[in-house]
Amino acid sequence: MPPFLRHVFVCENQRPPGHPKGCCADKGGAALKVALKKAAAEAGLKGEVRINSAGCLDACEFGAAMVVYPEQVWYGGVQPSDLAEIVQSHLVDGTPVERLRIAFPPKGKPRP
Amino acid sequence: MPPFLRHVFVCENQRPPGHPKGCCADKGGAALKVALKKAAAEAGLKGEVRINSAGCLDACEFGAAMVVYPEQVWYGGVQPSDLAEIVQSHLVDGTPVERLRIAFPPKGKPRP
Numbered sequence: 001m002p003p004f005l006r007h008v009f010v011c012e013n014q015r016p017p018g019h020p021k022g023c024c025a026d027k028g029g030a031a032l033k034v035a036l037k038k039a040a041a042e043a044g045l046k047g048e049v050r051i052n053s054a055g056c057l058d059a060c061e062f063g064a065a066m067v068v069y070p071e072q073v074w075y076g077g078v079q080p081s082d083l084a085e086i087v088q089s090h091l092v093d094g095t096p097v098e099r100l101r102i103a104f105p106p107k108g109k110p111r112p
Numbered sequence: 113m114p115p116f117l118r119h120v121f122v123c124e125n126q127r128p129p130g131h132p133k134g135c136c137a138d139k140g141g142a143a144l145k146v147a148l149k150k151a152a153a154e155a156g157l158k159g160e161v162r163i164n165s166a167g168c169l170d171a172c173e174f175g176a177a178m179v180v181y182p183e184q185v186w187y188g189g190v191q192p193s194d195l196a197e198i199v200q201s202h203l204v205d206g207t208p209v210e211r212l213r214i215a216f217p218p219k220g221k222p223r224p
Contacts, residue, residue, distance in 0.1 A: 001170045001171070001216070002169065002170055002171055002179070002186055002214075002216055003179075003184050003186060003216060009121065009164070009166065012167075050169075050170060052121070052166055052167055052168075052169065054121065054164055054166050055124075055164055055165035055166070056164075057114065057162075057164065058113045058162060059113070059114055067114070067119070069119070069182055070182045070184050071182070072115050072119075072181070072182050074114055074115060102114075104113070
């Protein structure tokens with residue numbers, strides 16, 4: 001079945017209660033993944049776009065977080081009410097939802 | 113911290129015993145993820161390359177499976193003894209390990 005045209009990883013990581021970073025599970029990650037998968041299937045994307053659960057994406061403070069590959073677009077603070085726009089604008093029409101993108105500071109050095 | 117220069121998702125999905133597709137958990141997925149994370153850190157890739165656990169990647173019959181983004185390289189039948197080569201050749205030097213790549217049949221239609 002793979003490779004997928006787009007592959008979305010939704011963080012479902014659960015940290016212990018009171019952890020200073022928080023976690024995506026406490027911000028609805030698991031329910032978001034289920035709802036996004038359903039919405040993508042309803043939009044006819046089954047087999048083309050895979051909605052995947054993932055462990056900690058290291059974006060805890062921006063949760064609930066997800067990343068769309070291969071374009072490497074990160075979304076944070078995603079609410080159930082955002083999913084229809086993510087599906088139609090990004091996954092169907094190819095236009096990322098700018099208002100939900102995480103603004104990470106630049107880092108890292110290039111590798112081959 | 114993200115975006116990462118490379119982001120590796122290792123399938124840890126567990127299916128019930130006897131499932132016809134098999135599953136990556138039964139093929140050592142969880143241990144592979146732990147060992148790959150350790151090997152990548154030892155190679156100095158911490159912060160640049162993220163080794164992530166993932167739910168079912170829909171490549172069950174090719175497990176233990178993993179995918180490297182953004183280059184969308186899929187590996188299957190990965191053994192612990194393959195990890196050093198994946199780290200050095202692919203994650204450090206940028207050259208995928210051809211012998212481990214999954215040969216998926218072409219599919220899907222292009223989207224914008």
